[in-house]
Amino acid sequence: MEAMTKDLWVFVETNENGTAKNVGIELLTPGKEMAEKQGGTLVAVVIGNHIDAAVQAASEHGADKIIVVEGPKFQHYTTDAYVIAMTALIEKYAPTSMLIGATNNGRDLGPRLACRIKTGLTADCTALDIDEESGNVAWTRPAFGGNLMATILCPNHRPQLGTVRPGVFKKSEPGEAKAEIMKEDISVSQELIRTKVVEVLNDVGAELINLEEAEIIVSGGRGVGGPEGFVLVRSLAEVLGATVGASRAAVDSGWIPHAHQVGQTGKTVAPKVYIACGISGAIQHRAGMSGADCIVAINKDPDAPIFDVADYGIVGDLFEVLPVLTAEVKKSRM
Amino acid sequence: MNILVCIKQVPDTTEIRIDPVTNTLIRAGVPSIVNPFDAYALEAAARIKDKDPKTQIIVLSMGPEQAKTALKECLGIAADKAYLVSDRVFGGSDTLATSYIISESIKKVEALEGRFDAIFCGKQAIDGDTAQVGPEIAEHLGYPQVTYALEAEVDGAALKIRKETENGAEIIEIQMPCVITYTKPSFEPRYPTIKRKMAANRVAIPTITAAGLPTINLEQVGLKGSPTKVKNTFVPQKKTGGIKIQQETNEESAKKLFQLMSDAKIL
Numbered sequence: 143m144e145a146m147t148k149d150l151w152v153f154v155e156t157n158e159n160g161t162a163k164n165v166g167i168e169l170l171t172p173g174k175e176m177a178e179k180q181g182g183t184l185v186a187v188v189i190g191n192h193i194d195a196a197v198q199a200a201s202e203h204g205a206d207k208i209i210v211v212e213g214p215k216f217q218h219y220t221t222d223a224y225v226i227a228m229t230a231l232i233e234k235y236a237p238t239s240m241l242i243g244a245t246n247n248g249r250d251l252g253p254r255l256a257c258r259i260k261t262g263l264t265a266d267c268t269a270l271d272i273d274e275e276s277g278n279v280a281w282t283r284p285a286f287g288g289n290l291m292a293t294i295l296c297p298n299h300r301p302q303l304g305t306v307r308p309g310v311f312k313k314s315e316p317g318e319a320k321a322e323i324m325k326e327d328i329s330v331s332q333e334l335i336r337t338k339v340v341e342v343l344n345d346v347g348a349e350l351i352n353l354e355e356a357e358i359i360v361s362g363g364r365g366v367g368g369p370e371g372f373v374l375v376r377s378l379a380e381v382l383g384a385t386v387g388a389s390r391a392a393v394d395s396g397w398i399p400h401a402h403q404v405g406q407t408g409k410t411v412a413p414k415v416y417i418a419c420g421i422s423g424a425i426q427h428r429a430g431m432s433g434a435d436c437i438v439a440i441n442k443d444p445d446a447p448i449f450d451v452a453d454y455g456i457v458g459d460l461f462e463v464l465p466v467l468t469a470e471v472k473k474s475r476m
Numbered sequence: 477m478n479i480l481v482c483i484k485q486v487p488d489t490t491e492i493r494i495d496p497v498t499n500t501l502i503r504a505g506v507p508s509i510v511n512p513f514d515a516y517a518l519e520a521a522a523r524i525k526d527k528d529p530k531t532q533i534i535v536l537s538m539g540p541e542q543a544k545t546a547l548k549e550c551l552g553i554a555a556d557k558a559y560l561v562s563d564r565v566f567g568g569s570d571t572l573a574t575s576y577i578i579s580e581s582i583k584k585v586e587a588l589e590g591r592f593d594a595i596f597c598g599k600q601a602i603d604g605d606t607a608q609v610g611p612e613i614a615e616h617l618g619y620p621q622v623t624y625a626l627e628a629e630v631d632g633a634a635l636k637i638r639k640e641t642e643n644g645a646e647i648i649e650i651q652m653p654c655v656i657t658y659t660k661p662s663f664e665p666r667y668p669t670i671k672r673k674m675a676a677n678r679v680a681i682p683t684i685t686a687a688g689l690p691t692i693n694l695e696q697v698g699l700k701g702s703p704t705k706v707k708n709t710f711v712p713q714k715k716t717g718g719i720k721i722q723q724e725t726n727e728e729s730a731k732k733l734f735q736l737m738s739d740a741k742i743l
Contacts, residue, residue: 262703462726
């Protein structure tokens with residue numbers, strides 16, 4: 143490996159249509175700050191196929207340089223192709239650290255890459271800084287179901303790697319796109335890709351279940367009472383342009399698929415607004431949603447623990463509250 | 477089929493409390509459980525064995541002596557044999573060091589039990605929540621991986637994995653040997669049977685120590701073999717100042733909530 147640079151990298155994951163996943167663009171915000179503190183350059187790494195839109199977004203949101211790896215083999219994420227590409231880039235350019243969005247793919251790529259280049263990775267961070275004493279990245283992450291926070295350093299290995307939760311950092315205002323573009327030609331022979339996507343089973347209908355990137359989430363729990371109760375939850379979500387979430391109790395009762403589950407055995411979310419309907423707020427659920435900017439709780443039980451974390455709480459019957467709330471929102475948007 | 481399931485004994489994080497004076501975790505009296513995601517991995521192996529009873533399922537755990545309780549629970553559910561990996565020199569290992577120790581231990585167990593066609597792990601453990609050890613085991617062994625798996629089906633020399641994605645699911649075909657990490661499926665894992673439980677209690681579980689791993693490089697284990705170091709830990713701040721709304725009627729409460737949120741420009 144070449145002598146280490148002061149470059150800070152952000153992996154900008156792409157969607158199949160060539161746009162950037164939000165978290166990659168979000169991470170340019172703390173990336174810029176950290177690179178500046180260290181006197182280094184902010185480099186976005188964009189991998190995919192026909193990804194001009196993603197490259198443009200990274201440029202507008204503050205990247206100084208952009209490394210672009212393009213080709214049909216990178217259209218659909220595979221662990222093997224992406225780790226090969228990333229390893230080649232790291233060996234060539236020797237960055238000091240890299241931020242990766244903690245999406246399903248990011249959390250698949252991160253540890254595999256860390257192990258291949260034998261370095262440390264801190265998973266699922268919710269805060270980033272530069273440690274003043276040592277100049278290392280200070281990676282802060284929750285553990286024990288959110289009961290404890292830990293700050294982790296990787297003092298003697300480079301690059302320092304971390305995955306960071308979507309929604310924790312905000313995108314910067316887009317500015318002039320003036321990043322230097324560096325195209326890298328990386329060929330991966332077919333036999334090195336040892337997995338094959340046989341079938342893609344996206345959820346039927348246009349219902350969005352990308353909870354990690356949702357700005358507003360309306361979630362239902364045991365208090366919703368059954369699949370019929372979710373009709374009310376969905377109606378409110380619809381007028382708000384929100385994504386539908388659920389507690390484990392609702393999922394285990396078979397009222398809604400697991401892909402909607404928020405909490406320790408489901409998704410971890412960080413929306414601007416989280417509306418919990420009929421969710422008591424057990425610690426497992428709170429571990430998945432306490433990162434929301436604003437939490438609204440609607441529950442019959444005034445002692446439900448969800449009220450401990452709520453910014454706004456209605457003690458009342460969700461079957462009466464939700465239709466009125468939905469109507470009010472609808473009225474205001476006409 | 478010869479399947480290895482890696483499991484971890486974890487504190488039931490729902491029972492964890494914070495000491496208000498010292499601001500540290502109170503671990504005493506917190507029950508230990510088999511990490512739920514590892515239970516899903518074991519269930520996936522058991523479902524393969526349901527279809528092909530010649531399948532052997534071996535469970536392996538790294539941890540202190542009491543982790544044998546968790547291994548016995550797995551024997552009671554579906555596993556045929558169990559191994560514990562335990563040594564003081566392994567203490568303080570981060571994910572890279574842990575996955576290295578486990579991968580060396582897997583080679584050791586393979587010398588006794590034959591080569592594993594598939595290694596199943598939980599997606600992550602609920603105490604550390606890193607989701608790193610599974611993919612790192614795969615890399616140490618040079619095997620392909622699929623993460624966020626829901627179900628597995630054997631198809632000749634390959635596995636067909638139903639994998640959870642942000643948009644739904646995918647079916648991935650992966651050549652064996654391979655490493656698969658499981659998330660929560662739509663079904664509940666089976667319970668132990670009384671008969672299996674009683675048999676499990678009589679089993680002496682062998683322990684693999686550093687001395688039993690002749691090729692292991694001790695520079696790569698424990699605290700000194702771990703690239704990441706914990707600088708400090710702290711308890712997250714609690715939210716205060718929430719507004720509770722309870723008007724005469726639910727309708728009034730809903731309107732009040734909407735008003736407050738509109739005024740605060742939240743909606």
